[in-house]
Amino acid sequence: MNDGNVLRRCAERNFNDLDTDGDGALTRNDYLALAERRCATAGVTVDSPIGRSVAEAYLSTWESHARSMDLDHDEHITKEEYVRSFESMVRSGTMSQVLAPMFRATFDLADRDGDGALAAEEFRTLWSRPGDDLAAAFQEADADGDGRITYEEYADVRRRLLVGEA
Numbered sequence: 001m002n003d004g005n006v007l008r009r010c011a012e013r014n015f016n017d018l019d020t021d022g023d024g025a026l027t028r029n030d031y032l033a034l035a036e037r038r039c040a041t042a043g044v045t046v047d048s049p050i051g052r053s054v055a056e057a058y059l060s061t062w063e064s065h066a067r068s069m070d071l072d073h074d075e076h077i078t079k080e081e082y083v084r085s086f087e088s089m090v091r092s093g094t095m096s097q098v099l100a101p102m103f104r105a106t107f108d109l110a111d112r113d114g115d116g117a118l119a120a121e122e123f124r125t126l127w128s129r130p131g132d133d134l135a136a137a138f139q140e141a142d143a144d145g146d147g148r149i150t151y152e153e154y155a156d157v158r159r160r161l162l163v164g165e166a
């Protein structure tokens with residue numbers, strides 16, 4: 001279903017989302033800024049215990065990304081490096097694994113009452129893409145339609161968004 005062009009377009013879009021400071025390369029700072037932005041959206045500071053665990057998860061994702069994507073080891077991931085490694089992660093099916101710490105921390109951040117699932121109110125704090133219909137997004141993510149989004153449902157929709165299937 002995904003041809004090479006679709007994957008490349010997705011990879012470029014993801015790269016632009018990740019390049020928080022817009023300097024054309026991914027660095028540790030972008031991942032930290034992303035964690036801060038997530039926390040701000042959820043209304044917590046990055047210095048709080050939950051905020052710190054989000055920052056740690058994002059930075060550990062940076063570490064594993066940097067190891068696998070930074071082909072010339074200069075601590076900058078260029079768009080070309082990102083696109084190539086994104087394609088190979090998707091093809092080898094390792095992407096969800098690499099991103100799991102980030103997905104998990106973001107999910108836990110949103111799960112305010114800690115019951116292990118996201119209600120619509122909790123889900124709202126995550127969905128920052130402007131113009132999206134939240135109710136439709138919730139329904140789409142809630143694969144079994146029980147009105148709660150489990151971590152597995154959340155991770156799956158995040159993965160599908162990244163590869164352009166959702």
Ligand SMILES: [Ca+2]
Binds near residue numbers: 019020027
């Ligand atoms: Ca950057």
Ligand SMILES: [Ca+2]
Binds near residue numbers: 117
């Ligand atoms: Ca919850």
Ligand SMILES: [Ca+2]
Binds near residue numbers: 153
């Ligand atoms: Ca569900």
